[in-house]
Amino acid sequence: MYSIKQVAAMLGIPTVTLRAWENRYSAVTPERTESGYRMYTEENVADLRWLKEQVELHQTNISEAVRMLKVNKLNPPEAVPTPIMAPVPTMEEAYARMADQIYDSLYNFQGERANGLIDFGFTMYGYDSMFYHVLVPILVRVGDAWEQGRASVAQEHFMTQLISQRFYQFFHLFPIYPHLPKVLALCPEGEHHQVGLLLFSLFMRKNGAEVLYLGANTPEEGIFPIIREQKIKLVCLSITSPGLLERCDQLVERIMNEFPHIRFVLGGKGYERAEHARYPQWIMPESSADWQSWMEREYLSERSPGARFGQANN
The missing domain is CATH 1.10.1240.10 (Methionine synthase domain)
Structure with a gap:
């Protein structure tokens, strides 16, 4: 017998998917412990593996795959042609x-x-x-x-x-923690690519920060009232072109002059490729896999000379 987490790990199927297949399509019916936890038999696991193959390899709708599975179980194996299975893709x-x-x-x-x-x-x-x-x-x-x-x-x-x-x-699936700084995320005027900014904003929301997302090509004149009225503590700027580096640095400087307690996160290929950045302490690592450790080191550590993410500015 296997728990839902064990089955998810064995088959590479998220637990939310396993529950959806059970509740919506009656794909399998696991047994239940006295506490109500699902326990899957070897047969359940085999059925789920077969369903996954139909969905991934043959692009079969899950409801149709479940119907096929039940037909197979109702008929003798020799009466149902066994599909030729291609190698399971990575x-x-x-x-x-x-x-x-x-x-x-x-x-x-x-x-x-x-x-x-x-x-x-x-x-x-x-x-x-x-x-x-x-x-x-x-x-x-x-x-x-x-x-x-x-x-x-x-x-x-x-x-x-x-x-x-x-x-x-x-964004709305994650809770917001009021003690965390409110974040403003934008690409400055002239920057039209926002993939990195979207990813980082999602990362911040998953960590419980409220993010006001302005997106690409944001005019400067609209930024200052938002910072003031919304009590922004952290500004995230992203650029892909090194040609916008000087303009972005000047924007950072003007914001700091107006709001001395504001801190920044600077990202995108424009900063990653910068040889002589004006604010290297705020440049995010290129890989999103390193963001969590970087944030904890730079914004949570008491030793950090910059802002401390998750700690209110006095």
């Missing part, structure tokens, strides 16, 4: 296939189909995996296609806006 291959399908749908302005695929991906792979391994690569791909002339401005806007909306919806 998770990277599964993510790439999902990304291709969503990209093609968006490229052809098929918004409903794209949203359906994204919903299915959330159920199948979980939110984190979908964002980091599927949706973010799509946004990068969209930007490259636009720059290289393979996607029109209309296509780029449509694709970017739809995926960005899914990011915004995800």
